[in-house]
Amino acid sequence: MMLTDSNADVNEPLLHLQEIRVRFGSYTVLRDLTLEIPRGQTLAIIGESGCGKTVLLKSMIGLVRPEQGKVWFNGLELQHLNEQELTRERIKIGFVFQQAALFDSMTVGQNVAFPLRHHVRMDAAEIPNHVVERLAEVGLPSHVVLKKPVELSGGMRKRVGLARALILDPELVLYDEPTTGLDPIMSDVINELIIRTRSRYTVTSVVVTHDMRTARKVADRIVMLTPVDQLNDGEPQIIFDGPPSELERIQDPRVGQFVRGEAGSRLTEVVH
Amino acid sequence: MNSAVIQRTGALFADWMANWGRVVLDGIETVGAMTLFAWKTLRWMVTKRPHPESLWPNLYQVGVLSLPVVALTGTFIGMVLAVQSHFQFSQLGLESRLGAVINMTLVRELGPVLAATMLAGRVGSAMAAELGTMRVTEQIDALDSMGANPIHYLVVPRVLACLFLIPTLTVMADFMGFVGGYGYSVAILGIDEHYYLYNSEQFVEAFDLFAGLFKSFFFGAAIAIVSCYRGFHCRPGAEGVGHAATTSFVISFVLILMLDLFLGILLDSFYYTVWPQGASLF
Numbered sequence: 001m002m003l004t005d006s007n008a009d010v011n012e013p014l015l016h017l018q019e020i021r022v023r024f025g026s027y028t029v030l031r032d033l034t035l036e037i038p039r040g041q042t043l044a045i046i047g048e049s050g051c052g053k054t055v056l057l058k059s060m061i062g063l064v065r066p067e068q069g070k071v072w073f074n075g076l077e078l079q080h081l082n083e084q085e086l087t088r089e090r091i092k093i094g095f096v097f098q099q100a101a102l103f104d105s106m107t108v109g110q111n112v113a114f115p116l117r118h119h120v121r122m123d124a125a126e127i128p129n130h131v132v133e134r135l136a137e138v139g140l141p142s143h144v145v146l147k148k149p150v151e152l153s154g155g156m157r158k159r160v161g162l163a164r165a166l167i168l169d170p171e172l173v174l175y176d177e178p179t180t181g182l183d184p185i186m187s188d189v190i191n192e193l194i195i196r197t198r199s200r201y202t203v204t205s206v207v208v209t210h211d212m213r214t215a216r217k218v219a220d221r222i223v224m225l226t227p228v229d230q231l232n233d234g235e236p237q238i239i240f241d242g243p244p245s246e247l248e249r250i251q252d253p254r255v256g257q258f259v260r261g262e263a264g265s266r267l268t269e270v271v272h
Numbered sequence: 273m274n275s276a277v278i279q280r281t282g283a284l285f286a287d288w289m290a291n292w293g294r295v296v297l298d299g300i301e302t303v304g305a306m307t308l309f310a311w312k313t314l315r316w317m318v319t320k321r322p323h324p325e326s327l328w329p330n331l332y333q334v335g336v337l338s339l340p341v342v343a344l345t346g347t348f349i350g351m352v353l354a355v356q357s358h359f360q361f362s363q364l365g366l367e368s369r370l371g372a373v374i375n376m377t378l379v380r381e382l383g384p385v386l387a388a389t390m391l392a393g394r395v396g397s398a399m400a401a402e403l404g405t406m407r408v409t410e411q412i413d414a415l416d417s418m419g420a421n422p423i424h425y426l427v428v429p430r431v432l433a434c435l436f437l438i439p440t441l442t443v444m445a446d447f448m449g450f451v452g453g454y455g456y457s458v459a460i461l462g463i464d465e466h467y468y469l470y471n472s473e474q475f476v477e478a479f480d481l482f483a484g485l486f487k488s489f490f491f492g493a494a495i496a497i498v499s500c501y502r503g504f505h506c507r508p509g510a511e512g513v514g515h516a517a518t519t520s521f522v523i524s525f526v527l528i529l530m531l532d533l534f535l536g537i538l539l540d541s542f543y544y545t546v547w548p549q550g551a552s553l554f
Contacts, residue, residue, distance in 0.1 A: 063413050087419035101414035104405075105329070115418050164418075 012075055014039045014172060014204045015060055020069030022055055028228045029055045030066070033237050035223065039171075042198055042205040044219035044244075046212070048258060051225040052237070053208040054098070057174050060206065061093050062086060074171070091119050094165030094173040094203075098180060100157040102149035102164075108135070109145030112164045119168065134163040137200075138193055155186035162193060166201070173197065175207040179214050187211065194218045212259055216244045224255055309423075309504070310497045313431055316424040327429040334395050334430075335437040339444060345390045346445035349382050350374060350452030358461050368467035372475035374453040379446050379476060384484040385532055387445035388491035391438055392524035396499035399430055400520035403503025404513040412504065422504070431496040438492030439485045446484065479547075483539045487532060494527040 015037040022030040029052040037043055045053050058064040059071060062078045071078045073089055081089065102111045112131045116122060122130075132142045138159040149157055158178060165173060175194065179187035191214050198205055198218075209215055215222055224240035231237060240247070240255045247259050257264050353374045361367050403426060406412050415422045450472075457463040502520040506512045 058413070061417055063416055083421065087421075090417060090419045093417070095414070095417040097410045097414060099409055101410040103411055103414070104409075114420075118418065118420055 013037055013072075014074060015206075016070075016072040017056075017059065018070045018072075020059055020066040020071065022052070022059060022064055022066050030059070031228045031231070031237055032069070033225075035238070037204060037206065039204055040202060042194075042207065042218055042220050044215035044222045045206065045208045045225065046210060046215050046222060046258065047225035048210070048227065051227045053210075053225060054176055056225065057176055057206060057208050060172075060174060061090060061095060091115065091168055092171045094168070094170035096158070096161050096165045096173065096175045096178060098177040100149070100161035102157055102160055104149055106148075107145060108140075108147050108149065108152070108160050111149065111160060112145075112167055114164065115168050130167065131163075134167050135160070137166075137196075138163045139189070155182050155189065158182070158190060159193070162190075162197070166197060169201060170203060172204045172206070175205065175209075177209055177211075178207065179209065179211050187214065188217075190214075191217045212261070216247075219244055222247060224258065226254060230254075305505070306497065306501050309427075309501045312423050313427050313497065313500075316421065316428050317431065320424060322429045322432060323425060326425055327432065330429045330433040331437065333398070334391075334433040335440065338391060338394060338437075338441055341390060341394060342387050342441045342445050343448045345386055346378075346383060346448030347452035349386055349445070350378060350449035350454070351456040353377055353382065353449075354453045354456040354461060358457070358463075367461075367463055369471050369475075370457050370461075370463050371454070371468035371470075371472035374457070375450055375472045375476045376480055378449040378453065379484045380480045381484070381532070381536075383446040383449050384442050384488040384491065385528060387442045388438060388488060388495065388528050389525055391434075391441065391492075392495045392499075392521050392528065395434070396495045396524045397517040397521050399496070399499040400503040400506075401513055401517040403500055404506030404516040407504060407506045408508055408513060427496075427500045427504075430500055431493065434492035434496035435489065436492075438495070439488045442485060442488040446481070479543055483536075483543075486539065487535045490531050490535060491528050494531060495524045498524045498527060 013036040015035075017033060017035045019032045019034055020030055021028070021032055033052075033056065035056075045056060047053050055064055059066055060073070062071070065079070074092070076085070076089060078086065078089070102108075103114070106114070109128065109131050112134060113127050116127055116130060128145070131145060135142065135144060140156065140159055140163070144152070144156070144160070149160070152160065162178075178190050178194065182190065194205065194207065194214075195218055197203060205218070207214065207218055220243065222240065222242065222244055223238055225237055226239050228237060239252055240250055242250075247255065250256065354370065357370055357373050358367065361370055361373070403412070406426070412422045412426070415425055454468065457468055458465045499520040502516040502523070506516040
């Protein structure tokens with residue numbers, strides 16, 4: 001049930017952000033950031049808290065509008081699209097939020113069916129079958145359809161969020177901290193689901209995480225951001241961009257400190 | 273040393289003025305943002321039908337669940353009006369006019385204003401809290417990301433529910449106010465039933481009822497827009513949600529009083545222009 005068109009040039013990057021700048025009040029979160037994501041790639045964006053990873057992810061889908069710079073998705077500049085055109089592009093993107101962002105007033109079944117009901121002309125009797133099928137793909141039994149999100153564990157909510165994000169067979173899936181708050185076993189279940197989604201649906205994936213195990217396991221490419229207030233003038237905000245195997249060889253001490261999870265000199269911030 | 277003290281005092285005063293300037297600028301910005309929010313809501317209201325799955329629950333929440341509290345409010349307003357007016361009117365020997373003054377005050381002012389105030393607290397705060405919670409848990413972003421415009425899906429049904437049902441609930445408040453005032457006046461204060469009803473009918477005109485409902489229409493719109501705006505622009509965390517709920521009530525209440533004043537002047541001007549020999553109590 002693909003809602004995509006075949007007009008896009010497959011050699012063109014699926015997503016291109018050019019010199020985007022995002023500020024909240026006087027605080028600059030993203031500064032002149034440029035990033036291209038080819039089709040079919042799984043990119044992990046890592047970095048310490050407050051470096052702008054989630055803001056960058058939301059900029060990709062237009063949930064955050066940069067005050068400068070441009071964002072292209074499928075060759076179309078998002079800022080120039082009207083409401084209808086933006087909706088048409090957004091339904092090609094699945095977004096898995098950090099806390100799943102399930103609608104509290106709806107059941108699991110209604111949550112997963114929401115994109116179908118709004119964007120696909122389908123016989124109402126067929127919708128439950130599609131919902132149960134997607135829930136099974138993420139390892140959830142059919143009886144959860146009648147439960148409310150508040151009755152589920154964190155891991156189950158994340159999987160329902162993933163099922164909802166995939167129901168329209170998107171071209172791009174964005175994951176915001178998919179394993180945060182989960183136990184190690186459930187974290188690996190989510191990692192496996194990300195890998196399985198990539199291979200089953202041939203999607204492009206962007207995973208924002210500070211979990212190095214997730215980044216190394218699922219990603220073809222890793223990009224590391226650093227907070228703007230730690231940069232020198234003119235220094236780019238992306239301080240690493242390459243395959244996971246290159247992480248160990250990079251000379252930048254900031255990358256090494258993050259990858260190894262060492263407090264180092266940052267401990268003085270806590271002590272003082 | 274004197275010049276240092278003067279400089280320090282000057283700096284403190286300048287900071288104090290700058291803070292006031294910031295407050296004024298923030299206020300103007302908020303009024304502008306709220307107006308734009310209302311404009312977007314109006315555009316969505318007239319260009320696309322609301323989703324039934326989001327409209328009906330709001331009609332139920334705003335209308336059905338508010339009935340008991342509005343009925344109680346109206347009943348007590350009527351009885352309190354009877355209590356407060358009786359002494360003054362009996363001093364002048366005009367107890368028989370009590371029906372007129374209670375019911376005219378009720379349908380023109382107290383019924384619409386107090387019912388709207390009650391609903392600003394009950395419905396408005398709940399809307400702000402609910403939408404604020406949705407904002408902080410990214411459910412509004414989720415709607416946006418799935419191609420469902422949040423204003424169309426969340427705000428329009430709430431505004432429509434308030435626009436249609438707050439005037440309806442005002443009618444309920446007016447009716448129960450009439451019942452409460454009549455019951456207290458006749459049964460407790462011993463006012464003559466015939467003259468109570470006769471004077472009510474003589475002095476309370478259809479225009480008075482229209483004026484009250486006309487105002488309640490605007491009150492409903494104000495409550496809905498303010499509450500939804502505060503919810504959508506909620507600060508993070510539980511504190512932010514609580515702040516959104518309380519400020520939505522405060523701003524709605526102030527707007528209700530302002531609208532009551534301006535619409536009252538407008539309606540009275542209209543009435544006495546069209547009917548210069550309009551009804552008077554004396």
